Amino acid sequence: MKALLAGFRGFAAYFGGVLGADAYKKYLEHHHASGHDGLPMSERAFWRDHSDRQDNNPQSRCC
Numbered sequence: 001m002k003a004l005l006a007g008f009r010g011f012a013a014y015f016g017g018v019l020g021a022d023a024y025k026k027y028l029e030h031h032h033a034s035g036h037d038g039l040p041m042s043e044r045a046f047w048r049d050h051s052d053r054q055d056n057n058p059q060s061r062c063c
Helices: 002-019 023-033 043-056
Strands: none
Touching: 023 043
């Protein structure tokens, strides 16, 4: 049962990565690793900015 649950969690993490659900987490990791002095965007501001970028550059998404 543990193996099945671990497999499902792995699949869910992979699928979330494909869909971009972990984009904010990756942004925070990049922000801290880059040595930025300012505070990172809030999660809400990040997703608003992310959505605006997709609207301005429609070739970066499928639909």
